[in-house]
Amino acid sequence: xxxxxxxxxxxxxxxQTRFEGGHLCVARSEVTSLCSDPSLATVRxxxxxxxxxxxxxxxxxxxxxxxxxxxxxxxxxxxxxxPALPGGAGATHVLRGSAVVVAGFLxxxxxxxxxxSGEAAALSPLAATHxxxxxxxxxxxxxxxxxxxxxRRGALRLAAHLADAALDxxxxxxxxxxxxxxxxxxxxxxxALVVNLQxxxxxxxxxxxxxxxxxxxxxxxxxxxxxxxxxxxxxxGHPGLKNPTYLHQNNPVIAALRAxxxxxxxxxxxxxxxxxxxxxxxxxxxxxxxxxxxGVDFAIVTKEGGGNADSDMALKMxxxxxxxxxxxGLFAEMSGPDGTGAPLVAPPARATAMxxxxxxxxxxxxxxxxxxxGRERIALADADATAxxxxxxxxxxAALSPLxxxxxxxxxxxxxx
Amino acid sequence: xxxxxxxxxxxxxxxxxDQAGTPPTLREEPIGPGRRLQALIxxxxxxxxxxxxxDYAAGTPxxxxxxxxxxxxxxxxLIVAGPAFTSGRYGLACASVVAAAAREGLPALASMHPENxxxxxxxxxxxxxxxxxxxxxxxxxxxxxxxxxKLAAGEPLGAAExxxxxxxxxNVLVSESAAARAVELALARLGGDREATEIPLPSVExxxxxxxIADPGQALIAILTEGGLVPAGNxxxxxxxxxxxxxxxxxxxxxxxxxxxxxxxxxxFATTWANEDPNRMLPLDVARELEREGAIGRLHSEYFSTAGxxxxxxxxxxxGIEWAAELHKANVAAVVLTAT
Numbered sequence: 001x002x003x004x005x006x007x008x009x010x011x012x013x014x015x016q017t018r019f020e021g022g023h024l025c026v027a028r029s030e031v032t033s034l035c036s037d038p039s040l041a042t043v044r045x046x047x048x049x050x051x052x053x054x055x056x057x058x059x060x061x062x063x064x065x066x067x068x069x070x071x072x073x074x075x076x077x078x079x080x081x082x083p084a085l086p087g088g089a090g091a092t093h094v095l096r097g098s099a100v101v102v103a104g105f106l107x108x109x110x111x112x113x114x115x116x117s118g119e120a121a122a123l124s125p126l127a128a129t130h131x132x133x134x135x136x137x138x139x140x141x142x143x144x145x146x147x148x149x150x151x152r153r154g155a156l157r158l159a160a161h162l163a164d165a166a167l168d169x170x171x172x173x174x175x176x177x178x179x180x181x182x183x184x185x186x187x188x189x190x191x192a193l194v195v196n197l198q199x200x201x202x203x204x205x206x207x208x209x210x211x212x213x214x215x216x217x218x219x220x221x222x223x224x225x226x227x228x229x230x231x232x233x234x235x236x237g238h239p240g241l242k243n244p245t246y247l248h249q250n251n252p253v254i255a256a257l258r259a260x261x262x263x264x265x266x267x268x269x270x271x272x273x274x275x276x277x278x279x280x281x282x283x284x285x286x287x288x289x290x291x292x293x294x295g296v297d298f299a300i301v302t303k304e305g306g307g308n309a310d311s312d313m314a315l316k317m318x319x320x321x322x323x324x325x326x327x328x329g330l331f332a333e334m335s336g337p338d339g340t341g342a343p344l345v346a347p348p349a350r351a352t353a354m355x356x357x358x359x360x361x362x363x364x365x366x367x368x369x370x371x372x373x374g375r376e377r378i379a380l381a382d383a384d385a386t387a388x389x390x391x392x393x394x395x396x397x398a399a400l401s402p403l404x405x406x407x408x409x410x411x412x413x414x415x416x417x
Numbered sequence: 418x419x420x421x422x423x424x425x426x427x428x429x430x431x432x433x434x435d436q437a438g439t440p441p442t443l444r445e446e447p448i449g450p451g452r453r454l455q456a457l458i459x460x461x462x463x464x465x466x467x468x469x470x471x472d473y474a475a476g477t478p479x480x481x482x483x484x485x486x487x488x489x490x491x492x493x494x495l496i497v498a499g500p501a502f503t504s505g506r507y508g509l510a511c512a513s514v515v516a517a518a519a520r521e522g523l524p525a526l527a528s529m530h531p532e533n534x535x536x537x538x539x540x541x542x543x544x545x546x547x548x549x550x551x552x553x554x555x556x557x558x559x560x561x562x563x564x565x566x567k568l569a570a571g572e573p574l575g576a577a578e579x580x581x582x583x584x585x586x587x588n589v590l591v592s593e594s595a596a597a598r599a600v601e602l603a604l605a606r607l608g609g610d611r612e613a614t615e616i617p618l619p620s621v622e623x624x625x626x627x628x629x630i631a632d633p634g635q636a637l638i639a640i641l642t643e644g645g646l647v648p649a650g651n652x653x654x655x656x657x658x659x660x661x662x663x664x665x666x667x668x669x670x671x672x673x674x675x676x677x678x679x680x681x682x683x684x685x686f687a688t689t690w691a692n693e694d695p696n697r698m699l700p701l702d703v704a705r706e707l708e709r710e711g712a713i714g715r716l717h718s719e720y721f722s723t724a725g726x727x728x729x730x731x732x733x734x735x736x737g738i739e740w741a742a743e744l745h746k747a748n749v750a751a752v753v754l755t756a757t
Contacts, residue, residue: 110658110684122590189607191600201687237684238727252596263600275686298603306727308685326606328599331616334729338519338541339585341731342619353606354616355599358588361659361729392659393588394727404596409615412575412584 001224002091003175004069006166008098011047011130019165022172024098026132026162034161035134035154039142043154044135046373048116050128055366056114057374057385059397060102061233062126062244063155065095067163068228076163077156077229079210086209088179088224093163093171099129099246100159102151103374104136107144108203111380112239114397118367123399123406125247132158133373145202152234156245179222181264189297190266192325193253194218194287195403196312197243198235198304199272206243206304207232213272218287220294221268223254231270235304240360240394241332243304243403252404253300267294273305273312280312288319298326303402306360307334307345317351327351332400333359333410337392343410357401358408360394418569419464421493422451423484423514425507429468437506439470441480443487450558454497457562461569465491474510481513485521488514497565499528500547500557501535508535516540524568528561536582543574544582619730627751636750639717641740643725644691644698644757645683646674655724657684663723663736665743668716673702685726686757698755717749725756 009022017027031045048054066076072090075082101114114126121127134155138147181190197206199214206213208221208231221230231248257265271287274280291299299320303309310331317327331354333343339359348354365388372385381389393399399406426436428449447455447463455463467487474480488496496518498511511527512535518525519542527539528547536544545564547557564578574580593601598615605613630636647655653664668674679695681688691698699720707713721740725733744752 108684108687189604191603200685203687252594253599256594256596256600259597260600263604298607300599300603306685326603328603328606330595330599333586333616334727335586336541336729336731339587340541340583341729343586343616344619345730347616347619352611352614352618353602354614355595355602356615357595359586360727362588394659401595404594404599407590407592407594408588409591409595409598410586411589412586 001089001177001179001227003177003227004091004093004171005096005173005175006093006169007172008095008130011049011098013047017162017165019095019169024095024130024162030161031134031158034157037150037154039139039146039150041137041139046133046135047130048133048373049130050116052116053370054116055369055372055385056101056103056131056133057372057378058103058105058109059112059114059126059374060104060106060109060236061152061155062099062101062246063159064099064246064249065159065162066229066249067093067160067167069093070167074228076160077232079207080153080156080232081160084209086225087228087230088222092227093166095163095166097129099126099131100134100155100162101126101131102134102155105375106148106203106236109236110239111378111395112397113378113391113395115366120364120366120396123393123396123408125398125405135374148203148234152232156229156232177224177227177258179224180268181266183266183295188262188264190264190295191257192267192269192291192294192296192299193265194269194271194291194299194301194316196271196273196301196303196309197231198309200275203234204237205234207234208270213270216272218269218271218283218290220290221270223251223265223268226251226254226268238305238394239397240400241305241402242398243401244398247398247401247403247405252401253302256404266296267291273303273309275308280315284312284315284319287316288323291320291325292323296325298328301327301329302404303330310344311346314346314348317348321351326353328353328355330355330357330402330404332357332402334361335359337361337363339410355404356409357404357406358393358399359410360392360400362393363390364393364396365390418461418494419492420458420461420495420497420565421488421491422447422454422463422466423496423498423511424449424451424466424468425474425510426468426470429466431468437470437472439468440473441467441469441484441487443467443491445491450500450554453558454562457558458565461566469510471506471510475506480510481517484514485517493523495565495569496523496525497561498525500554500561501527501529501533502547502551503530503533503549505534508533509538512536512538512544515542518542526564526568526574528557531581539582541585543568543580546579546581630750633713633751634711635714637715637717637748638704638713639720639744639749639752640699640701640704641721641752642699642755643723644755645681645724646679646691646695646698646722647682649677649680651680651682655682655722657682657724658726660724660728661732663721663740665719665721667719668701669718671701672705674699683724683726683757700753700755717747
């Protein structure tokens with residue numbers, strides 16, 4: 001597959017949506033019509049850019065604008081925007097450096113912030129993008145489930161529409177992306193990437209081809225399908241441990257594998273994170289079996305969410321190792337504000353190779369900002385949305401990215417950084 | 418800085434076991450090893466010593482907080498405790514005092530031998546290595562004094578300063594992403610390195626379940642929940658995630674946990690069904706039936722609740738210890754703890 005990259009360097013609102021010379025102009029009227037739904041009373045769009053003294057409070061999902069190139073089969077966000085058929089081939093245009101971010105209240109959405117400047121900006125992938133922030137008021141009496149579905153459809157349509165504006169623009173880069181590597185006795189070691197998707201019911205659900213992954217068994221897909229938005233997030237809990245659609249489109253482990261020539265991606269396996277132990281074991285056993293069937297040399301396992309999701313990690317890592325393949329897992333530490341508690345709730349028993357994405361309990365100080373979007377107050381700190389605050393790292397959106405985006409880790413005092 | 422020094426009854430010069438019940442006492446001067454410590458820390462002044470008997474400190478709930486309050490009354494800006502060497506009760510007291518200070522953001526450090534069982538209780542406060550016995554007082558005080566001066570200057574204390582016990586794990590930004598490090602770690606494993614990891618494997622404590630109770634018909638039974646069930650309006654503001662506390666409510670005389678009198682504030686599951694019938698979370702209706710039938714002796718007069726969602730093990734352990742102590746005190750024989 002080809003990724004046709006257009007760097008977004010400046011943004012504004014205007015009469016008509018267009019993209020030219022790195023400048024993205026968006027028509028508010030088009031935003032409103034693409035997001036319009038009987039369950040939404042109002043929809044408001046604002047731009048917020050990297051380095052601004054601004055904070056997005058209550059960010060829900062974030063999506064990177066992408067569109068399928070002219071003449072390429074399929075479309076983006078299959079199951080929501082394009083028909084639900086396996087894609088991931090041909091050319092996909094990307095508006096790199098921009099995102100559509102929905103922000104506001106939903107039930108079960110734990111309090112989250114994105115800091116566009118200051119120390120915490122380095123912790124969130126969405127602090128480095130020009131964000132088209134969509135705020136909303138639900139229609140009176142609209143069920144929250146319908147509000148959520150409308151926001152998701154709106155954000156995805158909008159993301160596809162924005163990238164459509166770049167189809168004829170001169171790209172900044174054309175990247176050739178390899179598919180899954182077939183077994184090759186003389187080739188480099190092949191990795192399986194096992195991606196656990198949180199599936200805990202409404203507002204904590206992840207969709208594959210428009211269907212909830214809840215109840216499914218592990219599924220093998222091509223990395224190009226992720227690029228085209230086959231995985232869409234509807235999961236609003238655990239902000240620091242959240243995997244927004246944006247990061248599924250730009251899976252960090254796949255990017256890290258692509259950056260090296262001494263290793264290849266041999267299998268990409270999507271799994272649900274069931275809520276009961278028996279199903280966790282069943283799903284883990286199937287995931288391990290798929291790794292073996294694909295003949296990979298090792299596996300990297302990722303998750304979404306807190307302690308419950310750690311038990312899925314531990315089971316899969318142990319079962320994969322039991323079948324003779326080393327397994328590495330990405331975990332956030334939960335060792336309390338002072339960092340002295342046990343770092344994991346449910347560690348693996350036999351597979352012990354773990355990468356730390358940081359301690360989610362450690363407090364971080366945020367400076368006062370000039371502008372806040374999304375919500376007017378931060379309930380957790382009982383403070384105005386623009387106030388100077390001290391919050392757990394867990395509140396910073398995707399700061400402890402279990403997909404491996406971030407550069408946080410934990411070190412014991414006295415260890416070199 | 419104004420330093421307050423904590424000692425036990427023995428090092429304060431009161432006496433041995435016969436004085437172990439001495440309550441916390443403040444004296445506005447350095448005492449015993451504090452005099453040598455004062456000489457070593459130079460510009461900083463030991464403005465007071467608080468001492469307490471080992472039995473009192475180890476056996477009185479809230480003793481550490483009393484000691485801390487006395488230290489604060491003397492204007493403490495930094496607290497030094499010990500050296501406690503291998504003395505268990507003294508080590509526990511030193512650790513509890515500095516942990517309580519650290520929780521309140523007051524700089525504090527303790528000195529004891531790495532094998533002192535109290536070391537586990539120091540929380541986020543540093544513990545500096547001492548010798549095993551008072552014969553090594555001089556070298557222990559020198560190390561403690563050097564660490565005190567560093568802490569007073571706001572510098573972190575690590576292994577180089579003789580820090581022992583649990584070292585806090587702090588967030589740092591490194592140059593490579595976690596994803597790139599995962600690939601690197603996997604290749605190291607593939608190359609035969611079985612030890613490589615960024616997270617030391619925590620030791621998981623295995624709890625042996627208690628024996629079944631002989632006669633439930635005579636037993637006092639409690640119902641508890643980690644499902645965040647609280648009276649409507651959440652009067653004590655129990656957190657929905659990363660709870661720092663637990664709450665307790667009277668249920669004496671109540672036959673059923675009815676909607677809308679109760680609600681779940683748990684942030685980790687869909688609470689619709691629990692809120693529709695709170696007995697699903699706290700099975701009060703069925704417990705009362707069993708009580709009437711005589712299947713259980715009596716239902717405890719209150720229930721405990723917390724929200725087990727993103728809770729660090731350390732907090733969960735503390736809740737467990739506190740619940741067990743409360744239930745034991747009330748002669749509860751068995752509990753039903755509902756989870757989500």
